[in-house]
Every structure is written in C-alpha cells, then in structure tokens.
Amino acid sequence: MQAYFSMFYETLFGFFSLFILAKVLGKTQISQLTAFDFISALILGELVGNALFDDEAGVAEIAFVVALWGILLYITEIITQKFKRTRHLLEGNPEIVIYQGKLIRDTMKKNNLDINQLQNMLRSKDTFSIREVEYALLETDGTVSVLKKPAFQIPNKKDMNVSQPEVHLSITLINDGEIIYDNLKEHNLSEEWLLEEVKKQGYEKTEDIFYAEYMKGKDLLVLPFINREHIKFKE
Structure with missing residues (x-):
C-alpha cells in the first residue's frame, strides 16, 4: 500500500x-x-x-x-x-516545395517527402490537386502552407469572370531588426532601396523594425516593434 x-x-x-x-x-x-x-x-x-x-x-x-x-x-x-x-540549426527554415506551380524535387528529396505525402498534406488545406497550387511551403513543424493560383482562390475568380492578377510570393527583408541580405540579393533589390523605403514610412533605422515584407507591385510592409502594453484591446 x-x-x-x-x-x-x-x-x-x-x-x-x-x-x-x-x-x-x-x-x-x-x-x-x-x-x-x-x-x-x-x-x-x-x-x-x-x-x-x-x-x-x-x-x-x-x-x-x-x-x-x-x-x-x-x-x-x-x-x-x-x-x-x-x-x-535548432528550428530549421521553411522550404518551398512548389514554386509557380512546379514541384521542387531536390527540396522534397532533402526532406524525405514523397508525392503521396505531399498530396495528403495539400488535402488537409482543402487543395485536392497540385494544379491548384502556385506556391507551397514546408514549414518547420512539418505542415504545408499553400498559396493557390488566382483562379482557385475563394471566391472563385474564374466563375465570376474577373481578371486574374499574377501571383507573387511575399519576401521577408527585415526580421527582428536585421536585414536579410540573401533575400535582397535573390530579388535584385539593394540595401539603399530598402533604407529609402523604410524612411518613407517614418523610420530612420532598421533596428526599429520588427518585420518588413516585400511583394512585387505593392508597397513595402513595415511593422515596428510593439509590445502588448502598447495595444488597446476592445472590451
């Protein structure tokens, strides 16, 4: 006992x-x-x-x-x-497995991901055909994030007979106050351009910025460091 x-x-x-x-x-x-x-x-x-x-x-x-x-x-x-x-090293990075509708074979091989597994993960995102996908990212937690082609986005633009704009993937340029130079170089963007865009939005240095996102054809998204005490929640 x-x-x-x-x-x-x-x-x-x-x-x-x-x-x-x-x-x-x-x-x-x-x-x-x-x-x-x-x-x-x-x-x-x-x-x-x-x-x-x-x-x-x-x-x-x-x-x-x-x-x-x-x-x-x-x-x-x-x-x-x-x-x-x-x-x-400890958390890994998201990796693109579908780019502009095309499968990235070496990324799938690197992560031991086969077609059947990918299709199963896409179905969990209400995507039942790879032809619907413009971009798919394999996240660090093993899930897949999906950006569909305009024709398959909700509401269905093909059914509404409206124009289908070109789809672009958002790119992180500043993370935790640090410039991601590899992303700048990959998309033929300069540090001078980035600093100028940041100043246009009222920020003098990148250390004041928590996150900045670039998407072709749109203004640079700039989010400063904000803590919960700075936010007024509605009752």
Missing part, C-alpha cells in the same frame, strides 16, 4: 511540474512542434517516467530532472532569440 501511495504523490508532482514547465516555456512548444521540440518532449517524458518507476527515485529526484531539463530548454530558447543564426 505504501508503494502505491508513493507512486500516487510522485505522479501528481510530476504532472504539475510538467504543467508549470509547459506554461513557462510558452505555447510555441505545443502549437509549433519542431523536430527539436519533438525530441525534447520524448526525452522529458522518458526522464519523468523512469523517475516515477525507479524505487530509489523520489520527489526530489523528479524535481531535479524536470528543473534541469526545463532550464536547458529555456536556455536554448533564449539562444535562438538572441542569436538568430542558431535558429536554422
């Missing part, structure tokens, strides 16, 4: 410890599960499980395991926030 009682309160302690840890680490650990997050969750569950069924492990040992692993995950999160170059 004593053994069951011991397992009972150790299980409760482990449950609430993991709950608190999930709250501290934030919602992204659940809603955007990357490969690194998935491995972390498996290891954490294994550590807690072993501690629960180890006769020599008690509440103190479970607390130590949960706290240590939580600290390691928190430090990793801080590193990815402070040092943006580490995000590619």
Whole structure:
C-alpha cells in the first residue's frame, strides 16, 4: 500500500511540474512542434517516467530532472532569440516545395517527402490537386502552407469572370531588426532601396523594425516593434 501511495504523490508532482514547465516555456512548444521540440518532449517524458518507476527515485529526484531539463530548454530558447543564426540549426527554415506551380524535387528529396505525402498534406488545406497550387511551403513543424493560383482562390475568380492578377510570393527583408541580405540579393533589390523605403514610412533605422515584407507591385510592409502594453484591446 505504501508503494502505491508513493507512486500516487510522485505522479501528481510530476504532472504539475510538467504543467508549470509547459506554461513557462510558452505555447510555441505545443502549437509549433519542431523536430527539436519533438525530441525534447520524448526525452522529458522518458526522464519523468523512469523517475516515477525507479524505487530509489523520489520527489526530489523528479524535481531535479524536470528543473534541469526545463532550464536547458529555456536556455536554448533564449539562444535562438538572441542569436538568430542558431535558429536554422535548432528550428530549421521553411522550404518551398512548389514554386509557380512546379514541384521542387531536390527540396522534397532533402526532406524525405514523397508525392503521396505531399498530396495528403495539400488535402488537409482543402487543395485536392497540385494544379491548384502556385506556391507551397514546408514549414518547420512539418505542415504545408499553400498559396493557390488566382483562379482557385475563394471566391472563385474564374466563375465570376474577373481578371486574374499574377501571383507573387511575399519576401521577408527585415526580421527582428536585421536585414536579410540573401533575400535582397535573390530579388535584385539593394540595401539603399530598402533604407529609402523604410524612411518613407517614418523610420530612420532598421533596428526599429520588427518585420518588413516585400511583394512585387505593392508597397513595402513595415511593422515596428510593439509590445502588448502598447495595444488597446476592445472590451
């Protein structure tokens, strides 16, 4: 009986410890599960499980395991926030699998993604034919984001007999105050042009900008750093 009682309160302690840890680490650990997050969750569950069924492990040992692993995950999160170059290693980057209606074979091969898997992922986005897709990106959490061709967008422009404008993919030029030079170069844009566009919208330096997005034929989208306390929510 004593053994069951011991397992009972150790299980409760482990449950609430993991709950608190999930709250501290934030919602992204659940809603955007990357490969690194998935491995972390498996290891954490294994550590807690072993501690629960180890006769020599008690509440103190479970607390130590949960706290240590939580600290390691928190430090990793801080590193990815402070040092943006580490995000590619730990979180990965979205990759284009369909570009202007064409499949990018080497991207699919690199990610071990076959046609059947891709079609299944597209169907989850209410897209039942690859011919409907202009762009598709494989996200870091393993899902696919889809931008349909104008003729298949809702409402259906083909049925309404309206003109079908050319589709362009948005490009990130500034992220967390840093210029993405590779994207500038890829789209034949200069840093001078970017700084001029930023100044037109009232910003003197890129360090003041949280995100800037370029899309051909449209004005540069510039979003400054804003915290929740700066936003007035409607009652």
